[in-house]
Amino acid sequence: MKPISAYFEELRTTRAWRSVFRSGPGGTRLHSALVVQQNIFLHLFATKARKRVMSFRATWYLGALSFGTFLILVVTGVLLMLYYHPSAPQAYADMKDLQFVVSSGVFLRNLHRWSAHAMVFLVFAHMFKVFYRGAYRPPREFNWVIGVILLLTTLLLSYTGYLLPWDQLAYWAVTVGSNIASAVPLFGQDIRYLLLGGHQVNANALLRFYVLHCVVLPIAAVLLIAVHFWRIRKDGGLYVPEAAAGENTLAPAGAAAEDAGAATRGGTP
Ligand code: HEM
Numbered sequence: 001m002k003p004i005s006a007y008f009e010e011l012r013t014t015r016a017w018r019s020v021f022r023s024g025p026g027g028t029r030l031h032s033a034l035v036v037q038q039n040i041f042l043h044l045f046a047t048k049a050r051k052r053v054m055s056f057r058a059t060w061y062l063g064a065l066s067f068g069t070f071l072i073l074v075v076t077g078v079l080l081m082l083y084y085h086p087s088a089p090q091a092y093a094d095m096k097d098l099q100f101v102v103s104s105g106v107f108l109r110n111l112h113r114w115s116a117h118a119m120v121f122l123v124f125a126h127m128f129k130v131f132y133r134g135a136y137r138p139p140r141e142f143n144w145v146i147g148v149i150l151l152l153t154t155l156l157l158s159y160t161g162y163l164l165p166w167d168q169l170a171y172w173a174v175t176v177g178s179n180i181a182s183a184v185p186l187f188g189q190d191i192r193y194l195l196l197g198g199h200q201v202n203a204n205a206l207l208r209f210y211v212l213h214c215v216v217l218p219i220a221a222v223l224l225i226a227v228h229f230w231r232i233r234k235d236g237g238l239y240v241p242e243a244a245a246g247e248n249t250l251a252p253a254g255a256a257a258e259d260a261g262a263a264t265r266g267g268t269p
Pocket residue numbers: 059060061062063064066067070123126127130135136140143144145146147148150151154225228232237238239240
């Protein structure tokens with residue numbers, strides 16, 4: 001009997017498979033590079049990466065973990081949308097239904113909630129790690145700015161999600177938060193009005209926060225993350241200080257010096 005891998009190899013040679021994945025079967029380095037280069041999603045990344053930037057100590061995988069929590073939030077968020085109506089007072093009743101009626105509703109809600117907390121923590125930790133490695137310096141300063149906007153988007157996602165349960169905590173937290181926004185010089189009142197769709201936290205505000213939380217901000221985050229990843233490639237791959245590079249036994253001889261040059265020049269690997 002043939003091993004399962006042989007069936008996969010056969011599948012990869014079929015016309016239907018080749019019409020979608022042009023690179024076809026094969027295990028050479030060229031083939032691996034083509035797989036990345038010809039895929040719309042993987043194309044955001046470089047076709048090759050140094051072993052040393054893949055090591056845990058280089059980044060602590062904090063950016064990847066931030067992205068992981070974002071994916072969990074998207075999946076659990078879409079599932080929550082199946083049970084939630086953004087209208088007062090139905091929103092609160094829906095949260096109670098999730099807690100007491102829907103199968104695994106508590107798990108779903110808590111997974112979304114805890115992933116949101118984790119994402120805020122991880123994005124901050126990622127930012128500090130990037131800062132202390134000095135990876136914000138040229139040619140990566142634009143990606144740092146994209147990162148700052150991503151941080152704000154993450155915080156806004158958290159803030160807008162806070163109102164959706166429509167309970168006392170949500171109501172007063174958003175009342176306080178929107179009052180803080182109104183303290184902004186000159187435009188403060190306008191920002192508050194725009195955010196709430198009125199002068200107080202009511203059904204209009206709930207609807208606005210829902211649209212921001214479920215449509216506007218997630219789309220903005222996806223676009224910004226795509227640019228963020230693509231810029232890493234354009235800025236010459238991840239930055240690892242030379243000292244750390246020298247200690248990395250995984251790197252082939254000469255690769256450290258060569259790579260340090262690429263990082264400072266900002267060339268595309
Ligand atoms: C949703 C939020 C974010 C996600 C999903 C994300 C994801 C990533 C990933 C996967 C990497 C590559 C691996 C790593 O360094 O861990 C990276 C690199 C980078 N990130 Fe982020 N990031 C986010 C927010 C931020 C923030 C808030 C900043 C700074 C203000 C930032 C600045 C950078 C920079 C400068 C790099 C390049 C680092 C280098 O070349 O070594 N990112 N990001």
